[in-house]
Amino acid sequence: MLIIRPCQPNDLHDLMHISAVVGRGMTSMPADKAAWESKITASQKAFAGEADTSSSTYFMVLEDNETGQVVGTTAIYTGIGLSQPFYSYKVSTLVSSSQQLDMIRQAKVLSMVNDYTGATEIGSLFLLPEYRKPGVGQFLSRARFLLMADFPHLFADTIMAELRGWQDEAGNSPLWQHLGHKFFAMEFQEAVRTAALEGSQFISDMMPKYPIYIDLLPEAAREVIGKPHDSSAPALNMLKKEGFQFTGYVDLFDGGPSVQIARDEIHTVQQSRTADITTDQTTETTGLQQDYIISNGKLANYRLALAPASVDAKGQLHIDTAQLDALQLSEHAQIRYVEARKARPVSNAKVA
Known part of the structure; x- marks a missing residue:
């Protein structure tokens, strides 16, 4: 039988194994023992009702109770952006006109924003390949929404999810290669690891504050804006079935889509x-x-x-x-x- 429960300190070995299977690029699950210990402690406090209610981590694991092994993960993070900035790119349209030329032009731009500050984020959804059977991934995903239905006062009115962006087989992000790398002079995986372990202050320090015209980016970068990683596509489909919608926000590093919904409009919560x-x-x-x-x-x-x-x-x-x-x-x-x-x-x- 498979059971979902809050993570515990004795799950550390299995969680490190899962990080190794996940590979690079998933910022919420780095293969770092200290990071996992901190996450487990934060989650224990949250489920015990001892955490700061404005910013908490509810990290759950899927356990095969026949073996005792942790085979999957799922989590909710409340109050994002309150303890450290939570950045996104917002895709928007600028309109320019000229009476002299009798011309109106539209241009898509990326603007760095903090619009999700205070929202609740769902994330860290992962299932070991050997357990990817019908209904199990859905179980992991929807478990978070039952937790919200049980304790709505713990979670913000806005629920969002940030999907991993598209990368090539070598783990490289075209958007990072043609945009982020120009300002940070570090490789994509190094930037992801820095953000996961040390926070996002370096983004505020180095990233330009003015809009970036998408048409000026190479085609390879333009094509992946809002495109999920191949492994994230099933998770995105599940979220769409719950009513989540893409409203133009993408990840600052790899351009992965962010989707959102009002907490009480989530289909599982309602049903x-x-x-x-x-x-x-x-x-x-x-x-x-x-x-x-x-x-x-x-x-x-x-x-x-x-x-x-x-x-x-x-x-x-x-x-x-x-x-x-x-x-x-x-x-x-x-x-x-x-x-x-x-x-x-x-x-x-x-x-x-």
Whole structure:
């Protein structure tokens, strides 16, 4: 069974392994022991209710409870840009006109902005290749939205995600090569690592404050503005299904797209329901069994499971005892759930 839970110090070895598999370019998961220790500590404080509510890290892992191995990650970061600047490029249009020439021209520009300051960011979504089976990536992604539905007061009204931008097979970013490198004189991966481990102050120090005309960039750079990394395309599709939209913001380094939505408009948040949970197999159910994403609703000991269940006439959700134990719940506890897959008939009207 796969369970999502908050990260713990004894996950460090597995998280370092995941960083190695992720490779270069994912700023939120550098292969650095001290960075991981800091993230784990920050997450523990957040789930314990001890963190600064304006800026917190809720980092969760996907555990295969048969082996105890951490096989995936997912996270929420609140109050971005409050402790250190959070920069993006905003793609906008400048219009120029000349009566003398009887001409109106439009030009796309990149402007460095801090428009997401104070927003909540979702990120750090990764699943080991051997666990990339139908529904598992969706489980990781939507788990964050159940956490928001359970505790909306912890998260900002605006939720955003910054997708990894397109890179070639060698890990080079065309946008960085033709733009960022001109101002920083460092390679793309070095810049990404510096931002991940030391913060983004160097961006403010060195990057130009005036708009950059996109038409002046080489075609290779223009083509990747707003284009996700090949490995990020599935995550972007999942976010679009949740209602996230691209509004013209892209990553400062690699041009990856940022998408956003109002917290309460996220489809999983809207579709989730609360119910009592039971393992009673004698009660008549609807005769349909579905896969549900289920949260235990307990912040300090948060757990989510992807499990088959049925609903009875009283609205109770029926699961088996192994799933109840994995969620660390007792009979008739209240949970939150959302449908993960289409309903399917069961052989009888009882929970099997």
